[in-house]
Amino acid sequence: MAKYSDIKGFTVQTLSTDTVASQFAGGSWASSNALNTARSAITGAGTQTAGLGFGGYGPDSPPPGYESLTEEYNGTSWSENGDMNEAKLSLGGAGPQTAALAIGGQTAPGAVTGNTEKYDGSSWTETGDLSTARYQLSGAGTQTAGLAFGGAAPSISNATEEFGGSTWTSGNNLNTARRYMAGFGIQTAALAVAGAEPSTSDKVENYNGTSWTEIAEVNTARRELSGSGTTTSGLVFAGGPPATGKTEAWDGTSWTEVADLGTARYRGAGAGPAPSEASLAFGGTAGGRVGNTEEWTAPATFNQITLGQLYYNSTANAFKETIKSIPSGTFASGSALNRSRYTSGVCGVSTAAICAGGDFYVGPPNSPSDRSNVLTESYDGTSWTEVGDMNNDIQGVFSMAGSQTAGITNGASDSPKTYIETWNGSAWSNAPDVNTDKQERCQAAQGSSTASLIVGGHPTVAIVEQFDGSSWTEISDLNTGRAGGRNAGTTSAQIFFGGYNPGAPNGDAKNESWNGTSWTEVGDLPVGRHNHTGLGGQTQCVTTQGNGPNSLGAPNPTGPNSSKAINFWDGTSWSSDADDAPYKARGSGGGGSATDGIVCGGISDPNFTLTTTIEWTVDASNKTISSS
Numbered sequence: 001m002a003k004y005s006d007i008k009g010f011t012v013q014t015l016s017t018d019t020v021a022s023q024f025a026g027g028s029w030a031s032s033n034a035l036n037t038a039r040s041a042i043t044g045a046g047t048q049t050a051g052l053g054f055g056g057y058g059p060d061s062p063p064p065g066y067e068s069l070t071e072e073y074n075g076t077s078w079s080e081n082g083d084m085n086e087a088k089l090s091l092g093g094a095g096p097q098t099a100a101l102a103i104g105g106q107t108a109p110g111a112v113t114g115n116t117e118k119y120d121g122s123s124w125t126e127t128g129d130l131s132t133a134r135y136q137l138s139g140a141g142t143q144t145a146g147l148a149f150g151g152a153a154p155s156i157s158n159a160t161e162e163f164g165g166s167t168w169t170s171g172n173n174l175n176t177a178r179r180y181m182a183g184f185g186i187q188t189a190a191l192a193v194a195g196a197e198p199s200t201s202d203k204v205e206n207y208n209g210t211s212w213t214e215i216a217e218v219n220t221a222r223r224e225l226s227g228s229g230t231t232t233s234g235l236v237f238a239g240g241p242p243a244t245g246k247t248e249a250w251d252g253t254s255w256t257e258v259a260d261l262g263t264a265r266y267r268g269a270g271a272g273p274a275p276s277e278a279s280l281a282f283g284g285t286a287g288g289r290v291g292n293t294e295e296w297t298a299p300a301t302f303n304q305i306t307l308g309q310l311y312y313n314s315t316a317n318a319f320k321e322t323i324k325s326i327p328s329g330t331f332a333s334g335s336a337l338n339r340s341r342y343t344s345g346v347c348g349v350s351t352a353a354i355c356a357g358g359d360f361y362v363g364p365p366n367s368p369s370d371r372s373n374v375l376t377e378s379y380d381g382t383s384w385t386e387v388g389d390m391n392n393d394i395q396g397v398f399s400m401a402g403s404q405t406a407g408i409t410n411g412a413s414d415s416p417k418t419y420i421e422t423w424n425g426s427a428w429s430n431a432p433d434v435n436t437d438k439q440e441r442c443q444a445a446q447g448s449s450t451a452s453l454i455v456g457g458h459p460t461v462a463i464v465e466q467f468d469g470s471s472w473t474e475i476s477d478l479n480t481g482r483a484g485g486r487n488a489g490t491t492s493a494q495i496f497f498g499g500y501n502p503g504a505p506n507g508d509a510k511n512e513s514w515n516g517t518s519w520t521e522v523g524d525l526p527v528g529r530h531n532h533t534g535l536g537g538q539t540q541c542v543t544t545q546g547n548g549p550n551s552l553g554a555p556n557p558t559g560p561n562s563s564k565a566i567n568f569w570d571g572t573s574w575s576s577d578a579d580d581a582p583y584k585a586r587g588s589g590g591g592g593s594a595t596d597g598i599v600c601g602g603i604s605d606p607n608f609t610l611t612t613t614i615e616w617t618v619d620a621s622n623k624t625i626s627s628s
Contacts, residue, residue: 014312027277027298028259029247033077035283035291037069041089042283043105043139044226044269045119046097048295049075051271051280052119054102057089058289066107070119072097073271073280073293082123086115092139092148092183093269097121099143101163104151106135112153116163118143128167132159138183140190147171147187147207152179156198160207162187172211176203182227182236182270189231191250194239196223204255206231206405206425213387213426215405216352217380218255220246226270228279235279235296240266243286247296253403254351254596263292272296326540326568326594326618327575331582334598334613335383339375342603342610343440343531345400345409346589349596350615351381352404354423355589357390358601360609376428378404379598379613388427392419398440399486400591401447408449408467410434410441420472422449434465434472440483444494446537446593451491453514458483460501464519466491476518480510486534486543488569492516493538495569498546500530507548511574513538523573529565533590535597535616539571542616544581544599545588562586562605568594583612592616 035042035053042056051073058067068087071078084102091105098121107113114133117124130148137151146163153159158177161168174192181195188209195201202221205212218236225239232252238244238261245261261281268284277298284290312318337355344358356376374390390409400409405425420431434441438457447453450469455478457463462481465472478496485499485508496519497511507528512519525543532546544566564580585602588610592598595618602610 014314016313016315027249027296029261029281029294029296031262032293032295034293035071035078036080037067037071038289038291039067039069039283040267040285040289042067042267042269043091043093043102044271044280044282045093045095045100046073046271046280048272048278048280049073050097051282052093052097052100053078053269053271053282054084054093054100054119055088055091055105056283070124073282078293082119084117084124085126086113086117088113088115088135090135090137092137092151094139094141094146095119095143101139101141101143101146103139103146103148103163104130104134104137110154116168128163130161130168131170132157132161134159136179138181138192138195140183140185141187145187147183147185147190149174149183149190149192149207150178150181150195156196160212171207174205174212175214176201176205178203180223180225182225182239184227184229184234184270185231191227191229191231191234193227193234193236194218194222194225208424208426211426213405214378214380214385215425216254217382218248219257220244220248222246222266224266226268226281228270228272233277235270235272237261237270237279237281237296238265238268238284240264240285243284252405254349261294263290263294265290265292326542326570327577329542329595329616329618331599331614331616333582334379334381334600334615336611336613337384337600338377338386338611339373340609340611341373341375341601342585342587342589343398344373344589344601345398345407345443346598346600347400347402347407347591348379348404348598349592350598350617351379353379353591353598353600354400354404354407355379355384355600356400356407356409356423356428358589359587376423379600381615384613390421390428391430392421399443400589401443401452402449406449408443408447408452410443410454420467432467432471435474436461436463436465438463438483442485442487442496442499444487444489444534446489447491453487453491453494455487455496456482456485456499464514478512478519479521480508480512482508482510482530484530484547486532488534488536488541489514489538495522495538495541497525497534497541497543497569498529498532500528500547504528507546511569523569525567525574526576527565529563531586532563532565533588533599535590535592535599536569536594539569540594541569542594542597543567543569544590545585545602547586562603582614583610585610585612594618 039056088105092103114130134151134153160171178195222239227236234250245264265284272279279296341358462477482499529548588602
């Protein structure tokens, strides 16, 4: 007799651990051998397997306990090596174990130095001093291309200096003067994280070799913390007071809390410039000076969360399903834009976004001259801040691709232009123009400043152009030309949905999928729509608002033009949510993924431009399946 399981059964994957959202989410700290001399206000350099700890406040020196001690870590234990020429604490550090920099510091109560020392793996040599003597500062980079920023001299400083191997030169200041920050990266790409200004701060700034730009804040404000990594993949940990073991991972866009240190502490040190999945924490204060050392390791091999995945956890002896239900996501109110606008370019996530350009004009009593907008605003999850203006006055933008720190935007919604501009986190630059000047052309927010598609346009066309970072090339057309639609995904895997054309002036329901070579019609929207927003990619997408009826096809009860509709795409078909979005609008801007995004601005009924912001998030978890 045939078994039912043979006919209807399927194979379930066996995993020894639960799925996790990222490599960092699967990471953890493990204890290692302690420093030979417990110290606080110590400084670090090097990597997890070749670390360096120097200076600090310890018990072995004559009062007041300032140390010149240097210890090297070999991945297992610490050994003492050549002392610095000067005992000091709260200094900056940079470089690898055998070519490190010791920058500034405090040599005695009330005595601040600008002295810089170079380490060659066995001894320290004095080199050119900082222009501004200070302590409680941060360092990054290498012995021949170093960076020093912030600190106190003795007043809190925003000074930045660059080291060329023998001398220091002044760079552009931090936006916010701070001390006790975590600092990491290289001279042309560094992060300054949290600190004190003088109150405890959550601010984060990104240095691009020329200037600092504020980006997404850490989740926990703190001072006297440590960090390691790069501007696109980093880790910060510890801090206080009071002492904390909290650890946060940076993916280039946002901060995520991961596993805590085993010993909560502050005024310690870190090592592990790159990769940040292998970091080192040592020393500090935890109710007294400690020499505790911990190693952070994120697994090279891990099981990443996949929507709807069913698996068997052999360790827990349980069947589990990965739940990341897009329709279960929620919109939360965010802070209002400083300037009302519609058809603006928006990209980023709920805690780190950019809104550029847009249109002010919605008809009398406004004058058409009021419509121009080059303003750019940056969102940190708490508020919008005006930053560098666009170069071209193009009466709207309509769409944008990339992130808060690296974006690209195109053309105009009401006046055909070929203008293209790119954003580096602080300023706009003119980029190569598109080949065809059309209105209401659309870019997917998940594209990038070097890889993007522009799709459709008005007067209605099916034209698609692809950007490779240097020029635009026309590629395969859409099957149905449309303007005012939305797309989601990348240059090799994308969908384009909705829009309008002469055959569907009130909104087309068509959805086309791009595989990097050609477009194929796939599942239609439940109702036709245009001037809507799109969050996500080719296999998971959320679309909301726009011109058209609500998501279930019923007429809008509060006006004929703007919608509160929400629809969800699972890679095969669209579903609808009767609850709809928190506000109705058309021409709003949106960016982010299907699980973390942002929507802002637009026009409501009657014609009023909006400053409204809403944040979209979806909780992801592993659910144990039981008989109940």
